[in-house]
Amino acid sequence: MELFTILLLVGLVVCAVSASLAKNLLSTLLIYMAFSLMMSMIWLLLQAPDLAITEAAVGAGVDTVLFLLTLKTIHALKGTRSDKSHDEKH
Amino acid sequence: MSNAIATWSGDYYQVFAIILFGIGFISLLLHKNLIKKIIGLNIMDSSVYLFLTSFGYIDGRVAPIVADPTAPVQMETYINPLPTGLVLTGIVVGVSVTAFSLALTQRLYKKYHTLNLDEILILAKREEV
Amino acid sequence: MTKNIKERWRQFAAWVNGADSDTPVVTPEEKRAARPHPLRFLHGMLSEKNEMRVYHIFSVVMCLVFTGTLLLTVLYLPTFGGAGNPTENEVMERYVEKGIEEVGATNLISNIILVYRGFDTFGESCVLFLAATCVMILLRKDEKNTTAYDLAERAEDAEIESEENTTVLRSVVRMLMPVILLFGVYVLLNGHLSPGGGFSGGAILGAGLILFENAFGEKVRRFMSEHVYHFIKVAALYFYGFTMIYVFFTGANGLHSIIGTGIPGMIFSAGVIMPINVAVGLEVACTMYAFYAFFSKGEL
Structure with missing residues (x-):
């Protein structure tokens, strides 16, 4: 069990580093979502199931939706139109 | 030194929480992109929650949910519920802060058409003059 | 238009501060330029690129010092998961043992x-x-x-x-x-x-x-x-x-x-x-x- 815990904690550190280093904003966001899921497993191992439920619903669910919508607004997603008003203004 | 390593390997939750705090802090300082700064802030948040919750855990005890409410409740059965309650409050406040900073980011993008904080500062200074 | 409003606001602020409205208004930039800056000589020595590099090195060093200090602090904290830690005190005892009796949720x-x-x-x-x-x-x-x-x-x-x-x-x-x-x-x-x-x-x-x-x-x-x-x-x-x-x-x-x-x-x-x-x-x-x-x- 301790090995599993340490694996999860190392996974958290790897996720944090790669979220910080990833070039693409979308991959940063998805890595952060994986970070939240691992965090909710760690809450379960720390005997805090309330936190696990909240983190899974909030960290991996609502937070990711908000980040994705922001990425859509700032035109960082592929397949959406690039920002044309930038050229008009400057 | 060996003493220190023994303590650190015992308190591995706290050690990892501090490493995560460092990673979040450095990405908050060094990244120019606002979205990455917000994600760094969130990582720092999570590390503080991890640090706090690890103090409530006690080996061999279970989560504070009483299975049989008719029997008298023994303190030795359950972990400390207080840090969990505090962190639960913290997580929800963290979401509010994230949503607020993302809204500010959208407004900044709408005005300056960039997410680079340095460029935003230069443009804002140029506008001021 | 905006400049005009700014100008008037500055005059109004000077008037509130008790200055004569005829005195020339000093912008914050001019004030800053007039004041001797202790690190001004550094600005001459460092180009913009070097300044960024100094900032990066400084922030990495600061982060490492910070993390190291926190890691040293962990040595003095109570052991993880040990029974009888200072957090396990009368507050927890009250919440756990009297909780169901006083409030009623399991x-x-x-x-x-x-x-x-x-x-x-x-x-x-x-x-x-x-x-x-x-x-x-x-x-x-x-x-x-x-x-x-x-x-x-x-x-x-x-x-x-x-x-x-x-x-x-x-x-x-x-x-x-x-x-x-x-x-x-x-x-x-x-x-x-x-x-x-x-x-x-x-x-x-x-x-x-x-x-x-x-x-x-x-x-x-x-x-x-x-x-x-x-x-x-x-x-x-x-x-x-x-x-x-x-x-x-x-x-x-x-x-x-x-x-x-x-x-x-x-x-x-x-x-x-x-x-x-x-x-x-x-x-x-x-x-x-x-x-x-x-x-x-x-x-x-």
Whole structure:
């Protein structure tokens, strides 16, 4: 069990580093979502199931939706139109 | 030194929480992109929650949910519920802060058409003059 | 135009500060240039690129020193998971052993966050309400601040939405939606008996609403209009506030509360906890949906 815990904690550190280093904003966001899921497993191992439920619903669910919508607004997603008003203004 | 390593390997939750705090802090300082700064802030948040919750855990005890409410409740059965309650409050406040900073980011993008904080500062200074 | 207003404002500020209005107004930049700067000679020596490098090195060193100090502090902390640590004190004893008798919920955490430390949680609800209000102020789009570019973008979104290529999403949502809503309501109503409670249940309900909105946009928008949103949110907050005032008043003055604790372990027990959980859950669900609506469309 301790090995599993340490694996999860190392996974958290790897996720944090790669979220910080990833070039693409979308991959940063998805890595952060994986970070939240691992965090909710760690809450379960720390005997805090309330936190696990909240983190899974909030960290991996609502937070990711908000980040994705922001990425859509700032035109960082592929397949959406690039920002044309930038050229008009400057 | 060996003493220190023994303590650190015992308190591995706290050690990892501090490493995560460092990673979040450095990405908050060094990244120019606002979205990455917000994600760094969130990582720092999570590390503080991890640090706090690890103090409530006690080996061999279970989560504070009483299975049989008719029997008298023994303190030795359950972990400390207080840090969990505090962190639960913290997580929800963290979401509010994230949503607020993302809204500010959208407004900044709408005005300056960039997410680079340095460029935003230069443009804002140029506008001021 | 803006410069004129700035100029007048500066003159007004100088007048407020007691200066003669005829004296020349000094801008902050001029003031800063006149003052001798202790690090000015560094600016001459360093080019802009080097300055950035110095900043990077300085922040890495600062972060390492910070982390090292914190790691040294861990050596002096009590052992992880040891029984008899300083955190295991009379506060915890009271919360664990008297919790069911005094408040009545078998989930001891909900005893703590809603009754023993209800003040904290009430403040947290206000923070959530404030955050939703700020998002509304920042991202609301009405006639006054909508540009032609926004309109074009919105038309494009509507076009994508009307293309009707959401068959997979719709059939999956049709299957998942009852389960998600049922789970959310279960977590909400069983907050005093099992893990969960207002915030997690509300977040699940809100996430379900967001999913539903993505698949069947019009139906949800017709139901969650602005009036419904404001009504639910304000009613839930008022209910929560008045209940907490009653609990604080009776608790602080040692009065007998008319709300009993009931039989621990039953659904209708634990006094105020279940109604408060429902109110908080509704508020959180509304807030999450409002976050989504304002982030994606700028209106409810």
